[in-house]
Amino acid sequence: MASAAARVATLARHEYRAAVRSRVLLALLVIVVITTTASVYVAAVDYASQLADYRAYVAAANANGIQQVAPSPLQLLSLLRGAMEYLEIIGAIIGITLGYLSIARERSSGTLPLLASRPVSSTELAAGSALGALALITTLVAVTAAVAVLSLGIIGNDWVSGEQALKLGLAYVASIVYLGTFYCLGAILTARSRVAANGLMLALGIWLVVVLVLPQIGDTLDPDNQVPGGLFSALTLDKPQEDLVLSHFSTYETIRTNIETASLAKHYERFAFAMTDVKEKYRGLTLGQLLHVKRSDIEWMLLYAFALGVALVRSFRRQLVNPRGADS
Amino acid sequence: MIATIAAHQFRSLRRRRVLSAFGAIMIAVTVLAGVIGWSSHRTIARVYNEAVVLLGADGGAAPPNPFELKPTLSLLSNMAIYVPLIGALLALIVGNLSIADDQSSGIGRLIFSRQVSRSSYFLGKLLGTTAVVAVVLAASLFVSIVALLVANETAPDVGDLSRLVLFYAVSWLYLMVFVLIGMVTVLCTERRSLALLSAIGVWLVITFAVPQFTSGLRPTASLNPVTDPVSTTQTFFRITSHARPFSVSEQYKHASAQILDTASGSAANALVRILPIAGLAVSLALAAFWLVGRHDYSRSTSSG
Numbered sequence: 208m209a210s211a212a213a214r215v216a217t218l219a220r221h222e223y224r225a226a227v228r229s230r231v232l233l234a235l236l237v238i239v240v241i242t243t244t245a246s247v248y249v250a251a252v253d254y255a256s257q258l259a260d261y262r263a264y265v266a267a268a269n270a271n272g273i274q275q276v277a278p279s280p281l282q283l284l285s286l287l288r289g290a291m292e293y294l295e296i297i298g299a300i301i302g303i304t305l306g307y308l309s310i311a312r313e314r315s316s317g318t319l320p321l322l323a324s325r326p327v328s329s330t331e332l333a334a335g336s337a338l339g340a341l342a343l344i345t346t347l348v349a350v351t352a353a354v355a356v357l358s359l360g361i362i363g364n365d366w367v368s369g370e371q372a373l374k375l376g377l378a379y380v381a382s383i384v385y386l387g388t389f390y391c392l393g394a395i396l397t398a399r400s401r402v403a404a405n406g407l408m409l410a411l412g413i414w415l416v417v418v419l420v421l422p423q424i425g426d427t428l429d430p431d432n433q434v435p436g437g438l439f440s441a442l443t444l445d446k447p448q449e450d451l452v453l454s455h456f457s458t459y460e461t462i463r464t465n466i467e468t469a470s471l472a473k474h475y476e477r478f479a480f481a482m483t484d485v486k487e488k489y490r491g492l493t494l495g496q497l498l499h500v501k502r503s504d505i506e507w508m509l510l511y512a513f514a515l516g517v518a519l520v521r522s523f524r525r526q527l528v529n530p531r532g533a534d535s
Numbered sequence: 536m537i538a539t540i541a542a543h544q545f546r547s548l549r550r551r552r553v554l555s556a557f558g559a560i561m562i563a564v565t566v567l568a569g570v571i572g573w574s575s576h577r578t579i580a581r582v583y584n585e586a587v588v589l590l591g592a593d594g595g596a597a598p599p600n601p602f603e604l605k606p607t608l609s610l611l612s613n614m615a616i617y618v619p620l621i622g623a624l625l626a627l628i629v630g631n632l633s634i635a636d637d638q639s640s641g642i643g644r645l646i647f648s649r650q651v652s653r654s655s656y657f658l659g660k661l662l663g664t665t666a667v668v669a670v671v672l673a674a675s676l677f678v679s680i681v682a683l684l685v686a687n688e689t690a691p692d693v694g695d696l697s698r699l700v701l702f703y704a705v706s707w708l709y710l711m712v713f714v715l716i717g718m719v720t721v722l723c724t725e726r727r728s729l730a731l732l733s734a735i736g737v738w739l740v741i742t743f744a745v746p747q748f749t750s751g752l753r754p755t756a757s758l759n760p761v762t763d764p765v766s767t768t769q770t771f772f773r774i775t776s777h778a779r780p781f782s783v784s785e786q787y788k789h790a791s792a793q794i795l796d797t798a799s800g801s802a803a804n805a806l807v808r809i810l811p812i813a814g815l816a817v818s819l820a821l822a823a824f825w826l827v828g829r830h831d832y833s834r835s836t837s838s839g
Binding site for chain 1 (some may be wrong): 567571574575578579581582583585586589590595598613618620621628728731732735736739740743744747748753754758759770772
């Protein structure tokens with residue numbers, strides 16, 4: 208008799224292969240890879256031009272005997288901002304689609320009643336499906352990361368250093384957790400819906416609120432986002448003056464921040480932006496300091512992933528107890 | 536016959552509570568847009584007052600109030616984001632259900648055993664879904680007027696009302712594009728879920744990917760009604776910007792901003808911007824018409 212680990216591995220392999228065969232998933236993968244490449248390409252072309260200007264400036268300064276010049280303000284990893292945003296928006300849909308397909312496929316092929324007749328526990332089924340989906344998500348994120356790094360090197364004419372690679376690696380690990388959480392959401396809601404398509408619609412409704420609406424509300428309530436170029440710049444206020452003014456709006460800012468905090472997508476975005484040097488205030492920090500500053504976002508991401516993971520096991524248990532055959 | 540099919544389609548979407556769900560969500564986002572507009576406007580006015588005091592204490596001159604020239608309808612500027620974001624997704628579902636339901640329930644097979652032409656069937660479907668979108672947007676228009684009345688403490692004048700009606704007319708056209716995408720994807724695919732996901736893929740491309748290629752707008756920048764102008768001096772953008780007139784989501788946002796008077800340009804200019812949207816709607820309607828004519832309705836019920 209096969210061990211539990213072997214059964215889980217078999218289920219995971221089945222999940223991986225079945226998802227790869229799905230044309231929908233392939234189409235979404237093509238979209239995310241193309242958009243990532245294009246967004247990095249656009250940013251990298253601009254970066255290469257600015258880097259060439261900076262190097263010419265350094266060379267001219269050195270030729271004139273000036274040895275100390277200002278360091279480059281350019282941050283290589285910040286070119287990945289667009290790519291991270293695509294993972295935030297489209298990646299979440301890919302996660303939901305994987306979860307939906309995982310359940311809908313078993314239902315339409317009628318394999319769940321068959322599985323229920325075998326010595327496979329709900330935990331093994333959930334673990335197998337989740338591991339297969341996780342392997343697929345990792346493949347997708349790894350391809351995206353490879354495309355991003357190669358684009359930075361070839362188009363941006365600057366290669367990622369060891370420390371940058373570590374930070375980038377952590378950002379992509381967060382991406383895997385983030386996509387995995389949405390996989391759980393898609394699988395849970397599809398498993399709990401009598402008609403699979405209804406579960407998909409519900410999951411997409413939640414995606415809309417969590418990924419687009421809540422961050423959008425938080426963003427548009429930000430006073431600085433009300434005027435092109437920033438309100439505080441328009442009012443000619445510097446940073447200390449801005450902080451002084453905002454200190455009179457602590458309740459408003461607390462509500463705005465809490466709306467954003469309710470969104471998993473915002474936690475992922477904040478962590479990924481900190482790791483890829485998008486936000487200036489994090490650029491001087493070491494990796495240890497960064498992880499310390501961002502521990503709240505890490506905790507929230509892990510909490511969401513854990514809660515939905517537990518709910519996924521419960522949903523699979525229900526599926527096995529009351530397996531539905533071909534879905535209508 | 537067209538009117539009968541349209542009435543059936545309308546009733547069917549109402550019975551499935553799609554009409555009430557669509558209407559409730561659009562009314563909720565209209566209220567949300569009004570509340571956000573009112574709240575941020577009030578906060579900005581207070582920030583400005585604080586800034587004037589602060590700069591005055593430092594002996595500096597107060598800058599002009601950036602909100603002084605804000606038009607009354609700017610309170611609803613977020614609607615130009617919610618329509619392509621939420622309205623378009625709901626419109627995809629309306630389009631998807633209008634065709635997929637007839638396939639899965641077997642009505643499609645039954646209806647063509649009668650003296651019904653494919654063109655009457657398609658026009659009836661189009662008319663029925665058009666009515667659903669129009670009813671929902673009419674309700675949203677009403678709520679917008681109430682929101683303006685409450686927030687500004689005065690009724691909008693005839694000019695503002697005309698602009699508001701024009702904005703909702705353009706929104707209706709924009710949403711019809713997505714209703715038709717929902718129909719076309721069902722007619723092109725074998726499963727309704729595959730159709731829905733394909734339609735969402737098209738929505739993602741139109742809403743996020745195309746604006747980045749043509750204008751350098753990052754995905755999350757597309758979510759804010761106020762965006763910083765992006766440098767498009769690179770060769771890449773010099774080439775892709777030629778396609779900007781065909782980026783329908785950008786054209787819709789610009790047209791809406793001009794109609795609501797939150798961006799420079801007259802409402803007449805805005806009408807030029809909707810030509811690509813109208814062109815796309817007509818093209819999709821023709822494609823759907825052709826696909827309905829070729830579709831095999833004798834197939835049995837399809838699965839999820």
